[in-house]
Amino acid sequence: MSEPGIHHQTFWSQIADLPHVLEFPVIDGIRTRVLRIGEGRPDENRQTIVMMAGTSGHIEAYTHNIRALAAKYRIVxxxxxxxxxSTLxxxxxxxxxxxxxxxxxLLDHYGLDRPHLCGESLGxxxxxxxxxxxxxxxxxLILSAPGGRMIADDRLNKTQSVSTDAVADPTWENVKARLNVVIHDADHISDELIAxxxxxxxxxxxxxxxKAIGALRTPEIRRRNAVTDDDYAAQKLPALLVWTDHEPSGDPETGRHLAELxxxxRFLLVEDAAHWxxxxxxxxxxxxxxxxxxxMTA
Structure with a gap:
C-alpha cells in the first residue's frame, strides 16, 4: 500500500506530535472552538498568525498549513x-x-498584540x-482567495445549489460535491475532510x-458588507494575496489587479487550483x- 500524498494526510497526523491546545472558551458569548499551537520556548516571544477559514468552514481548512507555519509562529x-x-x-x-x-x-481574550491575519475566502x-x-x-494580511466583492450572479450562485444540497442532505456524495467547488481536483479531497x-x-x-451564514449572499446584505476597490487601496499593512487559475469569483488578472491596488x-498565483x-x-x-x-522582519 503506497503512502498517501499530502492532500490525504490527516489533521491529526499534522499536529499529533506537537504541543497544542484545542479548547472551547466562551468569546463574545459564543462557545468557540480554538486551536493554539506553535507556542515555542518562553524566551522566543513568537509572533502570532490568526487563521480564519471560509464560509461554512472550520479549522481543518488549514490542515496542510498549520504544521509548516507553527515551526516559526504561534498559531491561533x-x-x-x-x-x-462553535456555537450555532x-x-x-x-x-x-x-x-x-x-x-x-478573541484577540482580547488571548491578549494578542498585532497578529498576522491569514484569511481564506470569508476570512x-x-x-x-x-x-x-x-x-x-x-x-x-495573508489573503487566500479573499471574498466579499460584488460579482455577477452566475459566479456568486455557482456554489449555491451544491451547498444547499449538502446541508439539507449531508451524504458523503453531496458533501464531496460541495468541496469539489473549492478544491479543483476531486482526487485531492481527503476522506477526513469529507467526514x-x-x-x-x-x-x-x-x-x-x-441560513444566517448565507445572508451575505443576499444582494442587499452583501452590498452593505461588500469589499470594494477602496478597501484594497486603503490598506496600510503589508499584504500577500494568493489567487488561483480556477478561482470562481474571477480570473488571475482579477487577483493580480486586487494585489496591485x-x-x-504582493501577489502569488497558484495554478491547477480553485478556491482553496x-x-x-x-x-x-x-x-x-x-x-x-x-x-517583513529582515
Whole structure:
C-alpha cells in the first residue's frame, strides 16, 4: 500500500506530535472552538498568525498549513460563530460586523498584540475590513482567495445549489460535491475532510445556522458588507494575496489587479487550483507565506 500524498494526510497526523491546545472558551458569548499551537520556548516571544477559514468552514481548512507555519509562529485558528464546532446560530443574520466583533473579542481574550491575519475566502473578507478600520491592531494580511466583492450572479450562485444540497442532505456524495467547488481536483479531497464537513453539516441546528451564514449572499446584505476597490487601496499593512487559475469569483488578472491596488501588496498565483490554494498546493503556499513574513522582519 503506497503512502498517501499530502492532500490525504490527516489533521491529526499534522499536529499529533506537537504541543497544542484545542479548547472551547466562551468569546463574545459564543462557545468557540480554538486551536493554539506553535507556542515555542518562553524566551522566543513568537509572533502570532490568526487563521480564519471560509464560509461554512472550520479549522481543518488549514490542515496542510498549520504544521509548516507553527515551526516559526504561534498559531491561533478558530471556528466562527455559527460555523464548525462553535456555537450555532438559531436565527437572524451573520454579517461582517458580527464576525469582526467576535474576532476582536478573541484577540482580547488571548491578549494578542498585532497578529498576522491569514484569511481564506470569508476570512480574507473579514481581514480586509478590520485591517482597514483598525490597522494598528494587526501586523500583516495573508489573503487566500479573499471574498466579499460584488460579482455577477452566475459566479456568486455557482456554489449555491451544491451547498444547499449538502446541508439539507449531508451524504458523503453531496458533501464531496460541495468541496469539489473549492478544491479543483476531486482526487485531492481527503476522506477526513469529507467526514469532518459531513459531521458539521449534520449537527442539530446547522441548517438554521447556514441560513444566517448565507445572508451575505443576499444582494442587499452583501452590498452593505461588500469589499470594494477602496478597501484594497486603503490598506496600510503589508499584504500577500494568493489567487488561483480556477478561482470562481474571477480570473488571475482579477487577483493580480486586487494585489496591485494595495500599496504594500504582493501577489502569488497558484495554478491547477480553485478556491482553496492553501490546500491545493500547500508547499507553494506555505513557502510563500514564510518568505513574506520573514521579509517583513529582515
Amino acid at each position: 485558528a478558530y471556528d466562527y460563530p455559527g460555523h464548525g464546532y 446560530v438559531a436565527g437572524g443574520t451573520l454579517e461582517i460586523a458580527d464576525y469582526a466583533r467576535h474576532l476582536f473579542a 480574507g473578507w473579514i481581514a480586509l475590513k478590520v485591517a482597514r478600520e483598525h490597522p494598528e491592531r494587526f501586523a500583516s 469532518i464537513r459531513k459531521a458539521v453539516y449534520s449537527r442539530p441546528g446547522f441548517a438554521a445556522s447556514m 494595495m500599496p504594500h501588496g 490554494p492553501q490546500w491545493e498546493n500547500p508547499d507553494l503556499f506555505n513557502g510563500a507565506v514564510l518568505r513574506f513574513l520573514e521579509g
